[in-house]
Amino acid sequence: MxxxxxxxxxxxxxxxxxxxxxxxxxxxxxxxxxxxxxxxxxxxxxxxxxxxxxxxxxxxxxxxxxxxxxxxxxxxxxxxxxxxxxxxxxxxxxxxxxxxxxxxxxxxxxxxxxxxxxxxxxxxxxxxxxxxxxxxxxxxxxxxxxxxxxxxLDMGHRTGAEISKKMELSALKKQGLLTAARKPLVEVVGRAWRCPDARCSLYSVHRGGRVMLPRMRGGVPTCELHGTPLLDDGARPGAAQVKLVLDGECVGRFT
Ligand SMILES: [Zn+2]
CATH class of the missing domain: 3.40.50.11980 (Rossmann fold)
Incomplete structure (x- = not known):
C-alpha cells in the first residue's frame, strides 16, 4: 500500500x-x-x-x-x-x-x-x-x-417511478431484505410480522397504520427496536397494498 x-x-x-x-x-x-x-x-x-x-x-x-x-x-x-x-x-x-x-x-x-x-x-x-x-x-x-x-459521470435524468423503485430496493437492502439477485425476499416481505413484545406495534398490519420493514439478522426477521425475532403473523391480510415505511418515508408498496 x-x-x-x-x-x-x-x-x-x-x-x-x-x-x-x-x-x-x-x-x-x-x-x-x-x-x-x-x-x-x-x-x-x-x-x-x-x-x-x-x-x-x-x-x-x-x-x-x-x-x-x-x-x-x-x-x-x-x-x-x-x-x-x-x-x-x-x-x-x-x-x-x-x-x-x-x-x-x-x-x-x-x-x-x-x-x-x-x-x-x-x-x-x-x-x-x-x-x-x-x-x-x-x-x-x-x-x-x-x-x-x-x-x-453523466448522471442523466431519472423519472419519479425509477427513483421510487431504487428507493424501495435500497430500503430493502438496508434491512437485509434483498436476495443475491437483488430481488425482495418475498417470504419475509409478503408476510405480516409482529413483535413478541405486546406493546410493540411497529410491524402490526392490523392497526391500519404504517408498517415497518423487518430487519434481517442472521437470516431471521427481527424487531428494529427490541432486537428480538419477530413472530410470523400470517400472510399479509386482504388485497390492499401495504405501504412499507422506513425512517418516516414510504419506500414501497406490496400487495
Ligand atoms: Zn418490538
Missing part, C-alpha cells in the same frame, strides 16, 4: 480539492485487481488526480460507510484494514453509517467534485441537483497498465 498517499488525505472537506466516496472506490473490481476490497484503488485514484491536476499534493476528503471496516476480512492485503482504521482514528477518513447521505450533503453544500461510481438514483428526491449533472461526479476507469483515469 502506498503509505505516501497519507499526505493527500485532508482532515476536512473544506481543505480538500475532491471528495472521495471511499466505500465505493475500495469495492470496485473493474480496476485495481480482483480483491473484493482494496485500498490500492484509492492510491490509483489519487495518482489519477495528481495527473489530472498536475498537483502532487492534491487533497482528497474520504467518506466511508462504517460497514467498510466491518468487513475487514474482505481486504486481501493484510495491511489495508489496520491502515484504514488508523486513517479513521486520525480523522483522515470520515466514517459514517451511510456514506451516500454524507457525500451528497457535502457535495450539495460545497459544489466539490466527487470521485465515485454511484449514480445515487435513490437520493434524487432529496438532492434534485443530481438530475442532469454532468460535471460534479468523476468515475475511475481502468486506463491500461494498471492505471486509472477519471471520467465525468
Amino acid at each position: 502506498e503509505h505516501g498517499i497519507d499526505r493527500n488525505l485532508a482532515t476536512s472537506a473544506d481543505r480538500a480539492d475532491y471528495l472521495v466516496e471511499l466505500s465505493n472506490i475500495v469495492r470496485r473490481t473493474d480496476f485495481g485487481g480482483p480483491a473484493p476490497r482494496s485500498l490500492h484503488r484509492l492510491g490509483l485514484v489519487v495518482d489519477a488526480l495528481v495527473r489530472l491536476t498536475g498537483d502532487r499534493r492534491v487533497a482528497v476528503y474520504c467518506v466511508a460507510d462504517r460497514s467498510l471496516l466491518g468487513g475487514r476480512r474482505e481486504f486481501t492485503e493484510p495491511g489495508d484494514a489496520p491502515t484504514l482504521a488508523r486513517w479513521v482514528a486520525e480523522g483522515l477518513v470520515e466514517e459514517v453509517p451511510d456514506a451516500d447521505e454524507r457525500v451528497l450533503e457535502i457535495a450539495g453544500m460545497t459544489g466539490i467534485q466527487v470521485v465515485t461510481g454511484d449514480y445515487y438514483d435513490d437520493h434524487r428526491i432529496e438532492h434534485p441537483w443530481i438530475q442532469g449533472n454532468t460535471w460534479q461526479f468523476l468515475r475511475p476507469e481502468a486506463a491500461g497498465r494498471g492505471a486509472v483515469r477519471l471520467a465525468p
Whole structure:
C-alpha cells in the first residue's frame, strides 16, 4: 500500500480539492485487481488526480460507510484494514453509517467534485441537483497498465417511478431484505410480522397504520427496536397494498 498517499488525505472537506466516496472506490473490481476490497484503488485514484491536476499534493476528503471496516476480512492485503482504521482514528477518513447521505450533503453544500461510481438514483428526491449533472461526479476507469483515469459521470435524468423503485430496493437492502439477485425476499416481505413484545406495534398490519420493514439478522426477521425475532403473523391480510415505511418515508408498496 502506498503509505505516501497519507499526505493527500485532508482532515476536512473544506481543505480538500475532491471528495472521495471511499466505500465505493475500495469495492470496485473493474480496476485495481480482483480483491473484493482494496485500498490500492484509492492510491490509483489519487495518482489519477495528481495527473489530472498536475498537483502532487492534491487533497482528497474520504467518506466511508462504517460497514467498510466491518468487513475487514474482505481486504486481501493484510495491511489495508489496520491502515484504514488508523486513517479513521486520525480523522483522515470520515466514517459514517451511510456514506451516500454524507457525500451528497457535502457535495450539495460545497459544489466539490466527487470521485465515485454511484449514480445515487435513490437520493434524487432529496438532492434534485443530481438530475442532469454532468460535471460534479468523476468515475475511475481502468486506463491500461494498471492505471486509472477519471471520467465525468453523466448522471442523466431519472423519472419519479425509477427513483421510487431504487428507493424501495435500497430500503430493502438496508434491512437485509434483498436476495443475491437483488430481488425482495418475498417470504419475509409478503408476510405480516409482529413483535413478541405486546406493546410493540411497529410491524402490526392490523392497526391500519404504517408498517415497518423487518430487519434481517442472521437470516431471521427481527424487531428494529427490541432486537428480538419477530413472530410470523400470517400472510399479509386482504388485497390492499401495504405501504412499507422506513425512517418516516414510504419506500414501497406490496400487495
Ligand atoms: Zn418490538
